[in-house]
Amino acid sequence: MTTSYPATTVWVVVLAIGVLTFAIRFSFLALFEAIERRSSGGRDDSDGTISPRVRAVLRYVPPAVLAALVFPAIVTLEPTVVGTLSNERLLAGTVAAAAAWRTESVLATIGVGMGALWALQVLL
């Protein structure tokens, strides 16, 4: 798939994400002293400036977002269960998930996943 957005739209997206990402990164670095002074008596907790509730939510952002990106990219719903489960990308993705679990390595996951995909394309 290729984008059909014009170049200016792509640049607007790039710059908007860039600026907002910088704001996220800079947020507490910039505000730390102000926050600390206001709440006086700072504790020895390095994360003390983020409320526990917000931290709890942030904890679940990576698994939820990453899974929401991965699952639709490897699972294609077919009319039959067998049809859905025998998709080569789902099978290769399952093998790659095992590799990711064993090695926790991006390189190994890519290698095993692509190897499995190519093997399945030859076999199926």
Next chain:
Amino acid sequence: MNVPTELRAGIRDVLPLFLGIVPFAVVFGVAAVDAGLTAVQAVGLSVFVFAGAAQLATLELLAANAAVPVVVLTAVVINLRMLMYSASIAPYFRSLAGRSKAVMAYFLTDQAYALSVAHYGPLGEVTTGAPGSDDASDGGHADDADDDAGDADDHPDSGPTTSSLADRRWYYLGVAVSLWVVWQLGTVAGLVLGTGVPESWGLDFTVPLVFLALLVPAMKDVPTTTAGVVGGVVAVAAAGLPLNLGLLVGATVGILAGLLAERGRR
């Protein structure tokens, strides 16, 4: 020229991570070609955003012609974790000038954060003396470990640990700037590679594989696994929604499921 010891220590410590970063960056470059971005736009993403997972998600959504607010919102949500890094590393750089903090912020990544905080040691504890910490202009060494968090004003130059601010900064720059350089070079390598590889190789499949490699270690206990499984299943079910909203719906429901699972365990 005397290259500070901590700069070299940072570069040395980050080298093994290149094994994971280089393929990630190359995949991004290849995927950018696939998505129909120009080389300048792809490098623009790597320079302005400098965050792998968010960059890949941006490509996926641009290729699917998702609505612009959905693209931006998704990337921002993925990068929200950096709020924690910013908050967590801020005490180590509290007495730095604002402009320097902005430079540090620009380079803040998962890896730079993790390596640096591990190297500095916990706040309020004595770190194993950094060999390069004989910088006379930095008066923080005699600092008692127990009085650091409360009154920084007494020692404007001292940080929370016994390592000096200058040391911490050099180490951070060693790690973070190395990552930046490798990320940009990997992007360009992927752009070159991407234009020369036939579509039948299915290299676009490397994108979900990278996300998978990040997802699996992120599911480390029952609540985080619940968040992942529920988020993924809902995203598949909602894949037909317009504007690619299925992604955001899946992620939101996943986060809520994680919070519920956490509450259920207590």
